[in-house]
Every structure is written in C-alpha cells, then in structure tokens.
Amino acid sequence: MNKLAGMVNVDFRSDEPIYLQIARQIEQLVAQGSLKQGDQLPTVRELATELRINFNTVSRAYRLLDEARLISTQRGRGTYIWEEPTPEMVEKLRQVGLDELARRYIGEAVRMGCSVEAAAQAFAKQAQAWNGRVEDQDQTLEKTREE
Numbered sequence: 001m002n003k004l005a006g007m008v009n010v011d012f013r014s015d016e017p018i019y020l021q022i023a024r025q026i027e028q029l030v031a032q033g034s035l036k037q038g039d040q041l042p043t044v045r046e047l048a049t050e051l052r053i054n055f056n057t058v059s060r061a062y063r064l065l066d067e068a069r070l071i072s073t074q075r076g077r078g079t080y081i082w083e084e085p086t087p088e089m090v091e092k093l094r095q096v097g098l099d100e101l102a103r104r105y106i107g108e109a110v111r112m113g114c115s116v117e118a119a120a121q122a123f124a125k126q127a128q129a130w131n132g133r134v135e136d137q138d139q140t141l142e143k144t145r146e147e
Contacts, residue, residue, distance in 0.1 A: 022061035031093035
C-alpha cells in the first residue's frame with residue numbers, strides 16, 4: 001500500500017475543484033513532513049481508483065505540483081516528492097492551508113444562515129477559550145516542574 005493511501009480525501013460538495021483539493025493536500029503533507037523528498041506517490045490511475053474520480057483529475061493535480069517543482073514524474077519509474085521544501089515554502093504552504101480552512105469555515109457558517117460577522121465572533125470566542133486551555137496546561141506543566 002502506498003504511503004499516500006488514505007491521506008488524501010476529496011470533498012465533492014466543496015466549491016474548490018477536486019484537482020486543487022488533491023494538490024493542496026499533497027502540499028500540506030509535504031509541509032507537515034508526512035511526505036518527504038524521495039517518497040513515491042501512487043500512479044495517477046492508482047490514486048484515481050482509490051479516490052473514485054477520473055484519472056484526468058489526478059493528472060491535472062500532479063501536473064500542477066510538477067510545475068511547482070514539488071514532485072517529479074519520471075517515465076517508467078514513477079512520481080516522487082522532488083524537493084525538500086524550504087522554510088519559506090513550508091510557511092507558504094501552511095498559510096495556504098490556513099486560508100483554505102478559514103474559507104471553508106466561513107462558507108459552512110454562511111450555508112447555515114449565519115453572517116460572516118457571527119462566524120468571526122464565534123471563532124474569536126473559541127480561539128480565546130483555546131488560548132485559556134493552553135495557558136492552563138502551561139501553568140500545570142510549570143508547577144509539575146517546580147515540584
């Protein structure tokens with residue numbers, strides 16, 4: 001079984017084209033270190049079969065990644081992660097992923113009938129609560145070290 005198997009998922013209800021979903025997820029897997037330089041990707045047909053989509057869609061995603069020099073397809077050998085991303089590329093890929101998460105969150109909130117402002121307020125409230133939990137964990141860890 002290929003390392004990429006089960007790591008890429010497509011959302012058929014998303015406004016984002018499927019080939020972009022695939023390319024973005026592979027970029028994110030590289031940025032996270034889940035895929036590294038030299039790792040082999042499944043063939044276009046293998047990934048298309050696994051995701052139950054047209055192989056031209058996967059081919060388009062791979063072409064996009066190849067043009068970005070993130071992967072390399074070598075005839076007869078396969079498709080590989082081509083370059084170890086630079087820290088700048090990793091940061092850019094993370095920002096793209098974060099932007100996509102924000103876009104999906106706002107889109108879902110609007111589909112539920114909420115305003116963008118209400119979605120932003122709910123997010124801010126959850127972010128504040130999350131920060132409080134992180135601070136509590138830091139304080140607990142600090143106390144444990146002192147003992």
